[in-house]
Amino acid sequence: MSDEQNHNVSRRQFLTYTLTGVGGFMAAGIILPMARFAIDPVLQAESEGDMKAVTDVSELTDTPQRFDFSYEQEDAWNTSEVTETAFIYQSGEEIVALSNTCTHLGCKVSWGSSSDHPNQFYCPCHGGRYEKDGTNIEGTPPTEPLHKYQVEVREGTVYVGKAEPQV
Numbered sequence: 001m002s003d004e005q006n007h008n009v010s011r012r013q014f015l016t017y018t019l020t021g022v023g024g025f026m027a028a029g030i031i032l033p034m035a036r037f038a039i040d041p042v043l044q045a046e047s048e049g050d051m052k053a054v055t056d057v058s059e060l061t062d063t064p065q066r067f068d069f070s071y072e073q074e075d076a077w078n079t080s081e082v083t084e085t086a087f088i089y090q091s092g093e094e095i096v097a098l099s100n101t102c103t104h105l106g107c108k109v110s111w112g113s114s115s116d117h118p119n120q121f122y123c124p125c126h127g128g129r130y131e132k133d134g135t136n137i138e139g140t141p142p143t144e145p146l147h148k149y150q151v152e153v154r155e156g157t158v159y160v161g162k163a164e165p166q167v
């Protein structure tokens, strides 16, 4: 290989590296803001999964009571009003808040609505039943307990967070 060829190859490499570097830099300048734009609402929605005020502690008894609560939910680029329901009761020092969504196929359960089982949660769709603490009753369709909300009490107000599986 002559000196001239070496020089040409070296110039070609130089141009390749330079163009690759400039191209990469320009691509990063375009792609990174787009990625941030795409991901940011998702991250925001996560961080907004905060606690919602539902009721006063003084309203609670040892019997599960139904409380509906609404809040604005940002789902990527859309904002919508969401209403959820929790059955909340006092169990000694603990405040228990259970989701009313049946873990079988998602119908809505209620407390004491079956005259045959007045001290249980009952799902009218397929006869699913749960104990007061949300435990699914064997022999009925649900195979896992009702989901349980995170609970916090601040200055006499009960706040709930996300409903999570109990298993």
Ligand code: FES
Residues within 6 Å of the ligand: 102, 103, 104, 105, 106, 107, 123, 124, 125, 126, 127, 128, 129, 141, 142
């Ligand atoms: S959806 Fe509740 S028992 Fe089937």
